[in-house]
Amino acid sequence: MADLYVALLHHPVFDRRGEVVTTALTNIDVHDIARSCRTFGVRAFYVVTPVDAHRALARRVVRHWQSGHGAEFNPTRHDALARVRLARSLEGVEVDIENSSGFIPRKIATSARPLPNAVDYAEMREALKAGGAPFLLLLGTGWGLTTDIVEHAHYRLPPISGGDDYNHLSVRAAAAVLLDRLAGTR
Amino acid sequence: MADLYVALLHHPVFDRRGEVVTTALTNIDVHDIARSCRTFGVRAFYVVTPVDAHRALARRVVRHWQSGHGAEFNPTRHDALARVRLARSLEGVEVDIENSSGFIPRKIATSARPLPNAVDYAEMREALKAGGAPFLLLLGTGWGLTTDIVEHAHYRLPPISGGDDYNHLSVRAAAAVLLDRLAGTR
Numbered sequence: 434m435a436d437l438y439v440a441l442l443h444h445p446v447f448d449r450r451g452e453v454v455t456t457a458l459t460n461i462d463v464h465d466i467a468r469s470c471r472t473f474g475v476r477a478f479y480v481v482t483p484v485d486a487h488r489a490l491a492r493r494v495v496r497h498w499q500s501g502h503g504a505e506f507n508p509t510r511h512d513a514l515a516r517v518r519l520a521r522s523l524e525g526v527e528v529d530i531e532n533s534s535g536f537i538p539r540k541i542a543t544s545a546r547p548l549p550n551a552v553d554y555a556e557m558r559e560a561l562k563a564g565g566a567p568f569l570l571l572l573g574t575g576w577g578l579t580t581d582i583v584e585h586a587h588y589r590l591p592p593i594s595g596g597d598d599y600n601h602l603s604v605r606a607a608a609a610v611l612l613d614r615l616a617g618t619r
Numbered sequence: 620m621a622d623l624y625v626a627l628l629h630h631p632v633f634d635r636r637g638e639v640v641t642t643a644l645t646n647i648d649v650h651d652i653a654r655s656c657r658t659f660g661v662r663a664f665y666v667v668t669p670v671d672a673h674r675a676l677a678r679r680v681v682r683h684w685q686s687g688h689g690a691e692f693n694p695t696r697h698d699a700l701a702r703v704r705l706a707r708s709l710e711g712v713e714v715d716i717e718n719s720s721g722f723i724p725r726k727i728a729t730s731a732r733p734l735p736n737a738v739d740y741a742e743m744r745e746a747l748k749a750g751g752a753p754f755l756l757l758l759g760t761g762w763g764l765t766t767d768i769v770e771h772a773h774y775r776l777p778p779i780s781g782g783d784d785y786n787h788l789s790v791r792a793a794a795a796v797l798l799d800r801l802a803g804t805r
Contacts, residue, residue, distance in 0.1 A: 461647055465789045472788055473781030509787040554805050594804050595659035601695040602658050602795065603651045609792035610799045617796070618780050619740050 435560075436476045436567035437616060438538060439608065440526045441466060443482035447576040456574040458487035463494055463517060464510070465605040466572075471513040473612035476567070479518050479526045488519045523582065526569065536566035542586035543570065543611060544577050545600050551589040554614045560588070561615055570611060572604055621746075622662045622753035623802060624724060625794065626712045627652060629668035631768065632761040642760040644673040649680055649703060650696070651791040652758075657699040659798035662753070665704050665712045674705045709768065712755065722752035728772035729756065729797060730763050731786050737775045740800045746774070747801055756797060758790055 441462060444455035463480055470478040480491050495514045497503040504511040520526045530538045541557065542548060552560075561568060571578055571586065583589060592600050593610050602610070627648060630641035649666055656664040666677050681700045683689040690697040706712045716724045727743065728734060738746075747754060757764060757772065769775060778786050779796050788796070 465792055468787055468789055469792045472779070472786050474783065509785070512785065513787065591805075593658070593799065595798070595802055596804050597660065599695070599698065600658050601654055601699065603654055603791070605789070605791055606651055606655045606795035609788065609795045610803070612781070613779065613796045613799065614805075616781055618782050619777075619800075 434562055435564045436534060437474070437561060438477050438479065438530055438567060438569045439466065439470055439475050439572065439612075440479040440481050440520070440523060440569060441572045441574065441604070442523060442578065442582070443484070443487070443574050445579045445582065446573045447579060449576050451576070453579055454575060455483060458482055458484070458490055459574070460494060462574070462605055463491055464514075466608045467513040467517050468510070469609045469612050470516055473616040475516065475612065477518050478516050479520045481520045481523060481526060483521050488521070491517070491519055523571070530567055530569060534567050538567045538569035539588065540586040541568055541570045541588045541590060542578055542583040543572055543590050543607070544583065545592050545602070545607075546577070547592060548583055548589040551591045553591065557588060557590060558615055570615070572608055574604055620748055621750045622720060623660070623747060624663050624665065624716055624753060624755045625652065625656055625661050625758065626665040626667050626706070626709060626755060627758045627760065627790070628709060628764065628768070629670070629673070629760050631765045632759045633763050633765060635762050637762070639765055640761060641669060644668055644670070644676055645760070646680060648760070648791055649677055650700075652794045653699040653703050654696070655795045655798050656702055659802040661702065661798065663704050664702050665706045667706045667709060667712060669707050674707070677703070677705055709757070716753055716755065720753050724753045724755035725774065726772040727754055727756045727774045727776060728764055728769040729758055729776050729793070730769065731778050731788070731793070732763070733778060734769055734775040737777045739777065743774060743776060744801055756801070758794055760790055
């Protein structure tokens, strides 16, 4: 199986009016998505924000669980948060993966809305199984990834659906379902 | 498809030492799981706690999004939280479902650890599709559902796995994956 990475973008993302904004870091996103990443064998989970203070906050959360009381109190949380990395931008994530793996990662865009030229989940799962260069699953906060990021991704996935047109999952829930669909075992 | 209900239990559940405890209500659990339930067509989501103050808190959260500013600000959140119901105990949930549907629900136990006599996900999905009496998916907070609840369930599901033995998902992430496995469409 190809290596899978996950990036949670706080910029550039859309707000409810379709403006490009920077969203605030949400502590529980870091925890939940790190735990899901660890469960489904994701190589590293990048928390991406250009706001220095937010990266500093994320770093403090990770350190709390990496050393001292947090690590002893909950070793499984320690394991999960060991895979968290911080980045200022998506470009920074790509360079980091390129430096560590020797490959430019193939980006997978996700959205709660249907995206043009989407692959289906079975196809994407097969592509992952086939190996080769690593994949980078992109998750948007706020009202989702910008059009520019979606268009420049190598793959686009369909929205997660439960049968009707409502799919307002939290990014934490969406991340878990996406990883299960791509890398889960039954 | 049979009606599917979800119950999030704060009592009786295990703590890390295997003692039976009552856990605190977590606001974000109510939001995230309500949104996942709405996405995957769950009939109602029961937040179960014997602590009166915690049910009162949950009620305030739900009301905020049901009327006034919250409902206008975010109508999709309004939709999701409209399916939240409160209960003091699992027995209360069962009686409520029996009263509204005319059937005693068939309980499905979940766990991060392998349970004896588990059905697999494909089987469970087929049973749901076959219709009949409603199903009630049980989620435990803390360190999970007690042995007694697991043994008295009609079905037991295997832990969610990503290939190795680590499966410390948040209950929010686990709920999303479970619902996708049982009721998602691709």
